[in-house]
Each structure stands twice: as structure tokens, then as C-alpha cells.
Amino acid sequence: MKLKVNGSEVEVTSEADTPLLWVLRDELQLVGTKYGCGIAQCGACTVHMDGRAIRSCVTPVAAAENREIQTIEGQAGEQGLSAVQRAWLETDVAQCGYCQSGQIMAASALLAENPRPNDAEIDAAMSGNICRCGTYPRIRKAVHLAAKWMSEERGA
Ligand code: FES
Ligand code: FES
Structure with missing residues (x-):
């Protein structure tokens, strides 16, 4: 197939x-x-x-x-890492890292649908992505940062 x-x-x-x-x-x-x-x-x-x-x-x-x-x-394109990946690095989100590719994919799907999510919307969208290291506060921070960068890149 x-x-x-x-x-x-x-x-x-x-x-x-x-x-x-x-x-x-x-x-x-x-x-x-x-x-x-x-x-x-x-x-x-x-x-x-x-x-x-x-x-x-x-x-x-x-x-x-x-x-x-x-x-x-x-996730990365011709321009290099995606805004979500860059925000993850900037915010030092990962601890052990095991869950993080799933977290990044969930976050980027959220931002494609909702470019400026609030905390509650982030928590709701990411609630099915479990992190045994408890990186949730940094994930939320990184999603806000990626949203800001993406909106700047769009010139909004
Ligand atoms: S491995 Fe698919 S949701 Fe856990
Ligand atoms: S960073 Fe370790 S499980 Fe999420």
C-alpha cells in the first residue's frame, strides 16, 4: 500500500x-x-x-x-526547525524526552486550529498527552511562545 x-x-x-x-x-x-x-x-x-x-x-x-x-x-521544513520545536528548545521543555515528540505533534495540531490558545484551551488540547516527568508548565509556556512567534511570522 x-x-x-x-x-x-x-x-x-x-x-x-x-x-x-x-x-x-x-x-x-x-x-x-x-x-x-x-x-x-x-x-x-x-x-x-x-x-x-x-x-x-x-x-x-x-x-x-x-x-x-x-x-x-x-516538523522541520526548509527554513529549519518549526516554531513549536524552537519554542520547546527555548523553554527547555524536555526532561527525559520520551513523551516530547507526541507533545510537539499535539501542540502543532492545536496551533494550526487555534493560533492563540489560552491556558485552558492548551490544557484541554494537551490533556491526552501524558508526561511522567511533569513538564506540563513548560509545555504550556512553550505553546504560548510558539503562538507568539507564529503570529509575528504571519505579520499579525
Ligand atoms: S502509545 Fe499510543 S497513545 Fe500511548
Ligand atoms: S519528558 Fe519525560 S515523560 Fe515527558
Whole structure:
């Protein structure tokens, strides 16, 4: 089956019901997307499908056919790191780092939909992304910073 991942068309041979997470990690070697729980409860496996955050551990690869998939490896563009990634670095969000690719993918999907979220909206959007290191206050700060930079870049 053919998939579009990070802007490139790729062919994969996994069974149709294989979770997208394992196709990304094992077949395509995109190991930035992490396995946490496997039951849509932690957010470590978050990627974008057509711009929306999804849990790749419970999404069969067949559901991703003909859809635009973006992983953490596709966040940076020709201009370098995304505003969300830069804000994460500036704010020193990561502790152990395990949950952070999922956090960044969730945050960037939020900002695409809601360019200036308030604290409550950030908490609501990110509540399914668990961080055992408790980086939530820095995540919130980084989302605000990314929102500010993105609005400046748009000239708003
Ligand atoms: S690994 Fe997918 S939500 Fe936990
Ligand atoms: S930074 Fe360690 S789990 Fe989130």
C-alpha cells in the first residue's frame, strides 16, 4: 500500500490492520514517534493525519492510505526547525524526552486550529498527552511562545 509520509510517497508491505505506529517505526525507521501504552491513553505515538493529531498506536495503516501523514521527523521544513520545536528548545521543555515528540505533534495540531490558545484551551488540547516527568508548565509556556512567534511570522 502507498502512504504519503512527511511529503514523500512511500510503499509499505505491512498487513492492513498493522498499527500505523509500527509501520512508521519498523518499516520506515521513523523512530521519533514513540510507543507508550498502545491503547490510545498516553499520546506518545501522536502524529498528524491530514493535519489532525491522531494516536498512531490504534490507527490501522489502511486508514492512513491516501492521507497526509506527518511525524516529528517532518516538523522541520526548509527554513529549519518549526516554531513549536524552537519554542520547546527555548523553554527547555524536555526532561527525559520520551513523551516530547507526541507533545510537539499535539501542540502543532492545536496551533494550526487555534493560533492563540489560552491556558485552558492548551490544557484541554494537551490533556491526552501524558508526561511522567511533569513538564506540563513548560509545555504550556512553550505553546504560548510558539503562538507568539507564529503570529509575528504571519505579520499579525
Ligand atoms: S502509545 Fe499510543 S497513545 Fe500511548
Ligand atoms: S519528558 Fe519525560 S515523560 Fe515527558
